[in-house]
Amino acid sequence: MIRALHEQLKAQEITALSLAEKHLGVIDEKDSEIGAFLTVTAEEALSSAARVDEKIARGEAIDLLEGIPGAIKDNMCAEGIRTTAASKMLDSYIAPFDATVVSNLKQSGATILGKTNMDEFAMGSSTESSAYGKTKNPIDPTRVPGGSSGGSAAAVASGEAVFALGSDTGGSIRQPASFCGIVGLKPTYGRVSRSGLIAMASSLDQIGPFATTVEDAAIVFSRIAGYDPKDVTTTQSNDKRFENYLSGDMSGLRIGIPKEYFSENLDKRVLSVMEKAIERLESLGAILVDISLPYTEYALPAYYIIMPSEVSSNLARFDGIRYGLHVDDRKERMDGNGTLLETYLDSRAYGFGEEVKRRIMLGTYALSAGYYDAYYKKAQAVRELIRQDFSEAFKKVDVIFSPTAPEPAFPFGDKTQDLLKMYLSDIYTVTANLAGIPAISFPIGTVLEKGTSLPVGGQLMGKWFDEETVLRAAHAYETDK
């Protein structure tokens, strides 16, 4: 889709301004129902699009992403724009600078339509923990769009945006991509700068694109990837243009099928979609290899120790004094008797939602003296074993194929009373974050439920910094008709 729009822009069959207006029109028409956006930046979008048109009129060459309308998850800072991470804690926060990914998009000339809804501080699998209301799944509005980047996924799936950025700490790009029937890429840890991303769990967080095709995801990814002096975990990508590696061919590619990802948690209908997809991979010339990743069963428990520990540390700064909402309304304090501790407590009690508080408490407990060795250190040791599982597997195969999520999009309220069920949504995605490897979710079929075809995503995981192969395989699958 991006390439076609680019050709039309170059040939002056459309203007960037009309394209921006068209998408702002779709947002106007649909977003009161879908709820993908928290902030629409119409004015900025239109003036940026107008600059692209001037460039075209002057006969200058434009980049593939120039003038293409996209959206950004609301945990990425954009200068002068409200940035809330869907939390009351940041209700009135106007970011004073651009996250590196946002400045990269601006440099590429992309048209930024606005900021999208999400689970509060990216904690959740359904976008239901947002302080600002629901985002509906555009395929079936009675269902969740997935999470935590549900707004970004819904914006793309509804046609409001051509692409969007999300963040993925345990599956928050891939699972909503799967639920909304689109493509979502979580890059290798360190491939994309996290500078200006409001941190959830710093050793797991990674920013990546949503799009309707693998090629579009590759185009966006290429423009946000690379070394950033503001994030010491990033590495050079030598301005690689990943869209140039999509040969459409996967013959001879060795694809591992990990038996642990086909456990009893997997919905039977998703299993049968997976079986068909595996046959198709084989018919495209891939060599299927049965593999085992024996530590998979410990991934979710390790994730739910490491992630909240980092959460408790990262969110300590929001205390009403240094950062975030300041609540100062206790009667005693009005009388001049309030303490600083009360300000901290009140600000955090009022500013954070339930799920965020739950994770801060879990993490603080896991890191406390006496429990640190039993929980956090143990979980880190398990994390290393999971990483080694992948290292071993990648000696035998080039990529690994699995379901993205155990089931299709679920109805609102389905899992909010039983959080363990909510956490199980991440069972197939957290491993890639723990190991730091790249992984993509792309549509592989649908299951029929009450007359609606619900999308199912397949996940391809690759070697560290080998996004080329992951993208090439997903693209070959997608373009085979």
Ligand code: GLN
């Ligand atoms: N759903 C997972 C969680 O709740 C993943 C979140 C994410 O990737 N940001 O932690």
